[in-house]
Amino acid sequence: MKIKICGLTRPEEANYINENKVDYAGFVFYKPSKRNLTLEQAKEIMNHLNEDVKKVAVMVSPDAEMVEAIQSLPFDILQIHKELSEEVLKVAALPVWYAVNISDEAEAIAKKAIIDKLPADLADKIEAIVVDAPNFGSGQTFNWHKSRRMLKAGAQSPPGVEEDTEDVTLTSFFEEKKFVLAGGLNADNVKEGIRIFSPDIVDVSSGVEGEQGKDKEKITAFVNAVRQIGENMNKRAYYGEYGGQYVSESLMNTLDEIDAAFEEAIKDPEFIKQYHYYLKQYVGRETPLYFAERISEKYGTKIYLKREDLNHTGAHKINNVIGQILLAKRMGKTKVIAETGAGQHGVATATGAALFNMECTVYMGKEDVERQALNVMRMEMLGAKVVAVESGSNTLKDATNEAIRTWAKTAEDTFYIIGSAIGPYPYPKMVKEFQAVISREAKVQHMEVEGRLPDVVMACVGGGSNSIGMFADFIDEEGVELIGVEAAGKGVDTDEHAASMAKGRPGVLHGTRSYLLQDEDGNIQLAHSISAGLDYPGVGPEHAYLHDTGRAKYVPITDTEAMDALMELTQMEGIIPAIESAHAMAYAFKKAKEMTPDQSMIVCLSGRGDKDVNTISNYLAGKGYLN
C-alpha cells in the first residue's frame, strides 16, 4: 500500500513526508485552490524532499504549455483533473494520473469514453486513475459502498442481482490501471476505504491538515493507520498464506503485548545475554555436532548428529522454555501454563518454572496422563499442577484447547508457553527464535570440521519446533537441502498417521492457519503415531509455507521404519534416540543412499529415548502401540 500526501504548501511539510517515509508528495497548480503554488514555491519545497519521494504535479484542465512548464521541474508524475486533452497527453513526458469523480456515474462513463477514443500510445501514458470526491479537494468522501459495487461488481455480484452492463465496463476500465483512492480520507476512515476498495495508493490532503497547512501528527497518525492495515494485508502475522491470529477477541490485546515485549526483548543485549547464560550454564549448551562414524561408513555419506538429546531434561524443548519464561518474567507475569502430549514440553516448562519460581499448570489429555505416568510424576515433583483434560479425544489437541481457554480467562497474570511452532502469531516466530540456536551452532560446528555448509539438513516434524530451529539458519542458504520428516504412523494410506503435510488440507486450528488433518465437515481428525511428540493433527505455519514454496521437502516415515532406525542407531552408535528423532534417522538412512561419501548431512537428534523405554519394550514384545 503506497501513500500520497497531496497539497504541500510549506518547506517544513517536506520533513514530515521524509520522516514518515511517505511515497508520493503532491503539489497543486490550480489558482482557485488554497494550496496553489508557483513554480518557484514548488521548487523550494521539492529541495527539502528526499530523493525517493515521488513528486506529483496536480493540475486542473491544463493546456500543453502549462504541462511543459511543469516538466521543467523534476516531477515524476502528472495528475490531471477535469479535462484531459490529446495535446496534453502528446507533450506529457511523465506518467499521467487521471482523476475521476466516481460518485457521478455519467462523468465516469464519459471519461472512459474519452480514454477509449485515444490512440493506444497516448492511452498508455495514463498510469493510474485517481478516484476522487465530487468536488476536487473538498475533503468529502463519496459513497463508498455504492461505488465499490460499481467498480468491482463483476465477479462478486450476489446471485439474483442483475448486473448493469455499464458497471461491467467500468470494472474493466479501472482494473487496467493503478487505483488511487482519494477524496476525504483521514486516519479514522482510511482503513475502511482500503478494505472496501483495495487501492494501490491512498491519497490524502485535508485529512492531514491542521490550522496551518499539513499537520505533523496527523500525517503520522494517517501513515500509521495505513501501515497497520498494510501490514495485515501484507500479513505480518503470516508466512505466505499460513499463520495469523485466530483467537478470541479477549486474547488480541494479549498477543499484541507479547509481540511488543518479544520484539523489544530480542533486541535487548541484556535479555539475550541472560538467555544464553541459562542455555550454557543450566541447559548445558552448546550441544555437540557428533560425527556418527559407523552409520556414516555403512550408508556411504557423512552423517552428523546435532545432539539436542544431551540438553538438560533430554530434548530441545528446554531452549524455547527458557526463552519464553524469561520473557514472561520480563512482562511481570507470575504464572505459566503449558500444554503437553507425551509430557516433554510439560516437563521442560515445569523445570523452567521451578528454576524461576513461577506457578505452573500443565494441561494434558486424560489418555496421555495415563500412558505417560512417569512424566506426570516428574512434573509434579517439579512443583507443577497437572490437569487431566477430559474433552473431545482426551489427547494433545484437547489439552491445547483447554490451555487456550484457561489463558483467555487468566492472561492478565498468566503467560502461555507454547512448546511447538504453532499457535497464533507471534508464537511461531518466538518458538523459531528460541530454537534457532540449534542451527546457529550446527552451522558453525559443521564449518569448523568440513570447511563448508552441509548438503542436507534433516529433522522430524510434529508441530515443528526442533525442525524449524534446525532449518532456521539454513533457510537462506540455497545450496542446503532441507528435509522435514513427518510421522506416517501405520502408513499414509491408512487412517492412522500424523502426516498433515502429506495428507492434510489448509485450515484453522489453535490460532493458526496451516495444514491440518480434517474430515469432510472440517472437524479435526485424530493423529496417530507411535511417537507421542509427533502425534499432532497440524503443523507449524512456517513449515506449511516452506512446503508450498518448495524450499523444504517433507517426507513420511512409518512407525516400523522409525523403530528399525531407533534400534540401529542404538546398536551402532550407542545412542538411544527419542522415537520422534528416530523418524529423522530413518529418512537419513534412505537419503544417504542417494549421496556420495564426500557429501554430508546434519540430522537433528531432538531428544533421547529414555522416556520411550516403555513404548519400545511394548513394541518389541509385539504388543504394538501404546499410543
Added chain:
Amino acid sequence: MSNRIEARMAALKEKNEKAFITYITAGLPDMKATKEIIKAQNGITDVIELGIPFSDPIADGPVIQQASYEAILNGASLRKTFDLMEEIRAEGIEQPILFMMYYNTVVNYGIEAFVKKCNETGVDGLIIPDLPFEEQENLKKALDNDDRTILIQLVSPVSADRISKILADAKGFVYCVSAMGVTGQSATFHKEVMNYLADVKAKSAIPVMMGFGIRTAADVAPMKDIIDGAIVGSHFINLMRENDFKAEAATEYATTFKKELNEI
C-alpha cells in the same frame, strides 16, 4: 432493511423493548429436536443462535463442548444445518437466526460458497469467536455484496482501545462478552464489567447485547439501563437437557425471560 436481525432490532427500539437471545447447538440431540426448539420460540425469542458443532471449540466451556461433541457423534454438520434452515424458512418461520461457529468450518466449506449458501438459506448473521477483527477481511469481502447475512462483532472486557475500530462497521448488534474467557461460566462478572458495558454502549451506534454466564433476567438487572438485551447459551442447553429437549420447556423459559427482562 432486508436483514431480519436488523429489522428486529429496529422493531424492538420502536417498542422500547430489550432483546432476548438464546443459543442451542444444532443437532443436539438431533436436527428434528433443534427444529422444534426453534419453532417453540417463534415470536418470543428475538434472535436464535444456532451453534454449528466443531471438534475443537476453543471459546466454549464444558456445557457447549459436550453439546458439540454429542451433536457431531449424532451426525450433525454444517451441511445438515443448512438443510434445517431451508426447511424452517420453507415453513414460513421468519425468526431471526444466526450461526455461531468456528472459522475452520467456514474455511472448509469455502468462504464464497458458504456466504452464498447463508444468503440463500436465510442465515441472518454469523458469530465466529475465533475470527477477530484483524482476520475478518476475507469473510467481509464475501459478505459485502449482500446484507441478507451480516457478521456480528464481539467485544470483551479487555478489548479497551480496540472497541472503536471493532464497532466502526459493526452490524446488527454488538455481542459483549461479559466475563473473561469462555462460555458458560457462572454469573460472577468481570470486575469492571459495568464500566466496560457503559463504554461499549457509549461508542456503539447499534444495540449492545450481553452474553456469557446468564441464567435469568435477574442476572442482568444491574446493567439493565446500559444493555439492549441478553444472550443465554449454556444455561439454555442445560435447561433443555433437564427437560428432555421438550419444545414446551423452551417456550416457557423464553416467555418468562423475555417478560421479566422487560420488567426489571
